[in-house]
Amino acid sequence: MENIKPEDIKVLIELFDQTEWRELSLEVEGLNLFLSKDANAHRPQPAAPAADSAPAASPAPAAAKKGSAEPAAKPAASEASAKTGAEPPEGTVAVRAPNLGTFYRSPKPGAEPYVEVGQEVDEDTEICLIEVMKLFTPVSAGVKGVVRQICVEDGQMVEHDEPLIYIEPAE
Amino acid sequence: MPVKRVFVANRGEIAVRVIRAAQALGIETVLGTSAADKDGLGATLADRSVVLGPAQAARSYLDEKLIVHAAKATGCDALHPGYGFLSERPALARLCEEEGIAFVGPRPETIEALGDKLSARRIAEASDVPLVPGTPAMESAEAAREAADEIGYPVVMKATAGGGGRGMFFARGPEEITASFGKASEEARAAFGDGSLYIERFVENARHVEVQVMGDGEGKVVHFGERDCSVQRRYQKVIEEAPCTVMPEDVRADLHAAAVKLTSDLNYRNAGTVEFLYDVDRNEFYFIEVNARIQVEHPVTECISGQDLVGLQLRIAGGEGLDLEQSDIALGGHAIECRINAEDADHDFRPSPGRIKHWTPPTGENVRLDTFCREGDLIPPFYDSMIGKLIVHGSDRDDAVRRMLAALDDFTIEGLTTNLNFQRFIIGHPDFRNNAITTRWLEQTGLPAFAERQEQ
Numbered sequence: 125m126e127n128i129k130p131e132d133i134k135v136l137i138e139l140f141d142q143t144e145w146r147e148l149s150l151e152v153e154g155l156n157l158f159l160s161k162d163a164n165a166h167r168p169q170p171a172a173p174a175a176d177s178a179p180a181a182s183p184a185p186a187a188a189k190k191g192s193a194e195p196a197a198k199p200a201a202s203e204a205s206a207k208t209g210a211e212p213p214e215g216t217v218a219v220r221a222p223n224l225g226t227f228y229r230s231p232k233p234g235a236e237p238y239v240e241v242g243q244e245v246d247e248d249t250e251i252c253l254i255e256v257m258k259l260f261t262p263v264s265a266g267v268k269g270v271v272r273q274i275c276v277e278d279g280q281m282v283e284h285d286e287p288l289i290y291i292e293p294a295e
Numbered sequence: 296m297p298v299k300r301v302f303v304a305n306r307g308e309i310a311v312r313v314i315r316a317a318q319a320l321g322i323e324t325v326l327g328t329s330a331a332d333k334d335g336l337g338a339t340l341a342d343r344s345v346v347l348g349p350a351q352a353a354r355s356y357l358d359e360k361l362i363v364h365a366a367k368a369t370g371c372d373a374l375h376p377g378y379g380f381l382s383e384r385p386a387l388a389r390l391c392e393e394e395g396i397a398f399v400g401p402r403p404e405t406i407e408a409l410g411d412k413l414s415a416r417r418i419a420e421a422s423d424v425p426l427v428p429g430t431p432a433m434e435s436a437e438a439a440r441e442a443a444d445e446i447g448y449p450v451v452m453k454a455t456a457g458g459g460g461r462g463m464f465f466a467r468g469p470e471e472i473t474a475s476f477g478k479a480s481e482e483a484r485a486a487f488g489d490g491s492l493y494i495e496r497f498v499e500n501a502r503h504v505e506v507q508v509m510g511d512g513e514g515k516v517v518h519f520g521e522r523d524c525s526v527q528r529r530y531q532k533v534i535e536e537a538p539c540t541v542m543p544e545d546v547r548a549d550l551h552a553a554a555v556k557l558t559s560d561l562n563y564r565n566a567g568t569v570e571f572l573y574d575v576d577r578n579e580f581y582f583i584e585v586n587a588r589i590q591v592e593h594p595v596t597e598c599i600s601g602q603d604l605v606g607l608q609l610r611i612a613g614g615e616g617l618d619l620e621q622s623d624i625a626l627g628g629h630a631i632e633c634r635i636n637a638e639d640a641d642h643d644f645r646p647s648p649g650r651i652k653h654w655t656p657p658t659g660e661n662v663r664l665d666t667f668c669r670e671g672d673l674i675p676p677f678y679d680s681m682i683g684k685l686i687v688h689g690s691d692r693d694d695a696v697r698r699m700l701a702a703l704d705d706f707t708i709e710g711l712t713t714n715l716n717f718q719r720f721i722i723g724h725p726d727f728r729n730n731a732i733t734t735r736w737l738e739q740t741g742l743p744a745f746a747e748r749q750e751q
Binding site for chain 1: 327329330345346347348349354355358360361363364365368369390
């Protein structure tokens with residue numbers, strides 16, 4: 125797992141997108157990745173737990189079932205890729221969405237992102253925006269440390285409590 | 296354009312009800328939940344569910360911007376608000392309109408006009424729908440006596456400038472007005488700076504009756520008969536039934552006509568309920584208000600009419616109009632609904648949330664249970680305590696009462712305290728069986744009788 129960075133997964137998704145493959149299932153140590161261009165696709169059995177179930181120990185069955193019943197929607201595809209974003213890096217804490225909304229990495233379109241992977245942050249460093257009907261609310265890191273992973277793509281809908289970024293707290 | 300994907304902006308049994316109605320029409324469903332409800336039955340049944348916010352309703356079910364954002368982001372073309380929460384907030388209906396999402400309900404301006412009590416009374420007056428007989432402001436006891444003679448005793452006098460019982464009194468005859476007017480007027484002046492009082496006829500024996508209507512938004516309105524919801528505790532309905540069997544046919548016909556006239560004059564769109572107070576002694580009815588949404592007790596009407604009201608709502612919202620004529624709606628039999636609440640009737644109806652350890656609902660012909668509960672589910676403490684609605688349909692009222700008693704006996708819920716025992720007691724009470732109920736019956740007779748039973 126240490127060897128695989130979020131960027132690697134991003135590249136994998138981009139490559140997969142360019143191929144004519146319909147599905148990709150990848151299992152390496154500590155990572156189980158399933159990509160599909162069909163929003164109704166099932167993860168091959170036995171299913172590895174979804175990314176977000178690992179740290180929170182939330183009851184997984186509902187989440188697993190959900191994927192299969194998802195309407196063939198436009199937003200589904202991009203979300204699927206984000207939720208397949210594998211397990212959080214070890215020793216990190218998640219900054220979670222305070223409510224449902226649209227995730228933005230930059231203060232405005234075209235501007236530099238608030239944070240990048242590897243960047244040091246303080247408790248009150250703003251890390252992203254969550255937008256609800258044109259109302260943009262900044263989200264703070266809440267912890268001092270180093271950004272280890274950004275889980276959501278710019279402009280994507282996130283649900284309440286969904287992990288946005290993972291931070292490795294400073295000693 | 297028929298609805299393709301509906302956003303369900305509610306929780307509990309009504310969320311499940313809307314999802315099932317949508318599924319029956321081949322409409323996709325997206326449910327917005329709070330964190331407390333994310334693993335509930337509704338989330339399992341919906342094609343997709345999204346977590347809006349934390350358990351607090353103010354940050355999830357009551358945030359119209361959050362809800363419309365979620366509906367847009369999930370590609371929904373319609374939104375069903377259920378009942379309660381945001382269902383009668385003009386702001387939600389308006390926001391949906393602005394964002395091109397079909398609101399499954401009346402137009403925002405209709406909701407607004409009916410939501411204001413005074414404005415609703417003006418609307419009723421304009422449609423010649425009777426209001427409780429009353430007067431404008433009275434400045435003296437003498438004027439009040441004269442007016443009360445015309446209205447008929449008993450009467451209630453209320454402060455023109457405010458509520459809360461200040462300056463209010465009850466009079467059975469002119470001498471009681473003479474005795475109390477001065478003091479009440481002073482009290483009103485002290486509280487509101489205006490000592491004038493107005494008179495309203497006091498209805499001693501009242502029934503709460505209401506007419507279910509559905510409008511196409513262009514003036515066509517059909518009704519589905521009336522419901523009787525007179526068993527109430529603290530103005531909360533406990534048992535609802537359809538039809539109201541104590542009402543003479545000619546009064547019933549007038550009641551239906553009044554409800555249709557009022558809503559038709561408004562070009563009312565989608566489902567609504569016109570509520571009335573029925574004066575049993577005088578055989579007269581008076582307008583109370585219009586509920587601009589689907590109501591909790593809609594299933595009893597569905598039972599006697601055979602219509603899927605929520606399905607009709609979705610079709611009207613999708614622009615399919617109202618392809619029903621009044622003559623298509625045939626009412627038959629008698630239906631009763633008991634609200635099943637997680638509350639302890641033996642201890643002042645205190646809420647009793649918790650985990651359902653055992654759940655065996657009654658089954659059988661003409662028994663319907665609208666619920667979101669399953670064995671093992673946790674009933675969260677954040678919302679109202681209703682966990683289900685038990686509905687039976689019989690050939691007549693006696694038959695329905697018998698079926699309800701049997702269904703209540705067959706219902707086993709363990710792990711939390713419910714009002715099943717209380718409902719069993721009320722349905723089995725001779726006054727209920729004889730249909731000798733008024734809106735004050737439960738508090739004056741039913742509750743004391745239930746408490747006495749406890750002491751035995």
